[in-house]
Amino acid sequence: MRWDGSFWVLGLAILATCVGATGLAAQLPDDLDELSDAALYEAACANCHGQDGRGLDRALVGFEEALPDFTDCDFAAREPESDWIAIGHEGGPVRGFSMMMPAFGEALSVEQVARVVRHIKSLCTDPSWPRGKLNLPRALLAEKAFPEDEWVTEVGASLDGDGAVDGAFVWEQRFGPRSQLEVVIPYGWAELPDAGGGAGATDWVSGFGDLVLGVKHTFYHSSEAGRIFALGAEVVLPTGDETKGLGADGTKAEAFASFGQILPSDAFVQVQLGGEKPFYDGGENEAFARVVLGRTFTSGRWGRSWTPMVELQAKRELEGGVPTPLDIVPQMQFSLNTRQHVLGNIGVLIPATETSGRSARLLAYVLLDWFDGGFFEGW
Numbered sequence: 050m051r052w053d054g055s056f057w058v059l060g061l062a063i064l065a066t067c068v069g070a071t072g073l074a075a076q077l078p079d080d081l082d083e084l085s086d087a088a089l090y091e092a093a094c095a096n097c098h099g100q101d102g103r104g105l106d107r108a109l110v111g112f113e114e115a116l117p118d119f120t121d122c123d124f125a126a127r128e129p130e131s132d133w134i135a136i137g138h139e140g141g142p143v144r145g146f147s148m149m150m151p152a153f154g155e156a157l158s159v160e161q162v163a164r165v166v167r168h169i170k171s172l173c174t175d176p177s178w179p180r181g182k183l184n185l186p187r188a189l190l191a192e193k194a195f196p197e198d199e200w201v202t203e204v205g206a207s208l209d210g211d212g213a214v215d216g217a218f219v220w221e222q223r224f225g226p227r228s229q230l231e232v233v234i235p236y237g238w239a240e241l242p243d244a245g246g247g248a249g250a251t252d253w254v255s256g257f258g259d260l261v262l263g264v265k266h267t268f269y270h271s272s273e274a275g276r277i278f279a280l281g282a283e284v285v286l287p288t289g290d291e292t293k294g295l296g297a298d299g300t301k302a303e304a305f306a307s308f309g310q311i312l313p314s315d316a317f318v319q320v321q322l323g324g325e326k327p328f329y330d331g332g333e334n335e336a337f338a339r340v341v342l343g344r345t346f347t348s349g350r351w352g353r354s355w356t357p358m359v360e361l362q363a364k365r366e367l368e369g370g371v372p373t374p375l376d377i378v379p380q381m382q383f384s385l386n387t388r389q390h391v392l393g394n395i396g397v398l399i400p401a402t403e404t405s406g407r408s409a410r411l412l413a414y415v416l417l418d419w420f421d422g423g424f425f426e427g428w
């Protein structure tokens with residue numbers, strides 16, 4: 050055990066807690082409401098975060114935690130204001146950060162913390178970075194318009210009859226303010242007739258599916274209008290085993306448009322429209338549309354977030370005369386940890402039209418926003 054370091058950190062943490070409860074208010078000027086956002090920040094936060102928002106040197110603040118750089122748009126633009134207001138009001142631990150980030154709830158009103166956060170948010174001066182509040186909850190099927198740094202593990206299973214479980218590992222990596230690369234590695238288990246067995250005998254097979262490589266770019270975003278729009282393209286490579294039902298005959302290309310709009314009272318709508326073109330004999334051109342309507346709720350004022358959503362999906366082959374199957378997917382996304390960068394979503398895909406031969410499917414994912422920390426951080 051490193052006694053020296055731990056001792057001081059413990060001492061300072063206790064001090065910070067005591068100061069948080071009583072001293073912070075005493076240190077601040079009386080006329081808080083007269084101060085500009087910037088002056089309020091200087092009075093309350095600059096002692097640690099620095100006048101310019103880049104964070105004072107560790108040697109000056111006397112604790113080990115590195116201070117964030119609020120002028121770094123790559124970091125600052127993506128964090129939703131609501132999370133920062135929670136941290137300013139309740140202290141670092143409310144989002145799984147260090148208690149060296151004190152709680153200002155006794156010293157500042159929520160409105161005053163919101164004004165300070167507005168100032169911090171203005172320190173990223175490059176408008177090309179879409180703001181974190183436009184990062185709407187991820188639905189089970191529709192691709193969203195916000196560029197992400199994420200790991201998603203998806204799984205799906207049919208609820209009756211034909212035993213089949215499938216899913217995918219999805220890796221999303223941002224580059225620049227508005228672009229994103231994506232790699233999807235699907236996998237599956239299927240129950241197929243066993244050629245060697247007797248009548249009705251089946252055998253479980255498993256394997257990887259068709260690898261997907263994609264790019265996405267956000268062409269429009271406005272935090273005032275609460276609106277974001279992106280275009281994306283993907284190639285689907287025939288890496289999966291077609292005889293096991295885990296892949297297609299050849300390469301396919303997909304293009305899509307994604308749109309998100311924030312609505313009043315933490316509600317939102319997302320739309321994805323796209324098409325798929327196969328480059329092999331016998332493949333059919335396909336078009337799809339997905340619409341998601343949802344609303345986020347919070348447990349208590351600062352706690353876990355819950356987002357019930359309803360997603361509608363229509364998918365059809367473009368050849369004339371074929372019907373358009375419609376699916377409805379009620380689902381619930383929820384944060385799993387305190388930092389809220391590990392999220393889960395679970396729902397059921399219910400065939401609404403053309404139901405014969407199509408069974409209901411359970412769909413779920415676990416998502417890690419890896420920019421905000423590793424899987425085991427912030428619980």
Ligand code: HEC
Binds near residue numbers: 095098128141153166
């Ligand atoms: C006593 C020093 C100190 C003061 C004063 C202070 N902070 Fe902090 N703050 C920290 C530390 C340390 C961290 C980093 C915590 C971590 O990484 O675990 C931090 C982190 C943060 C974060 C989290 C950023 C992220 O990573 O998402 C926000 C937001 C924040 N502070 C806002 C404020 C606001 C607003 C004020 C003034 C009202 C303020 N801080 C005052 C020490 C301080």
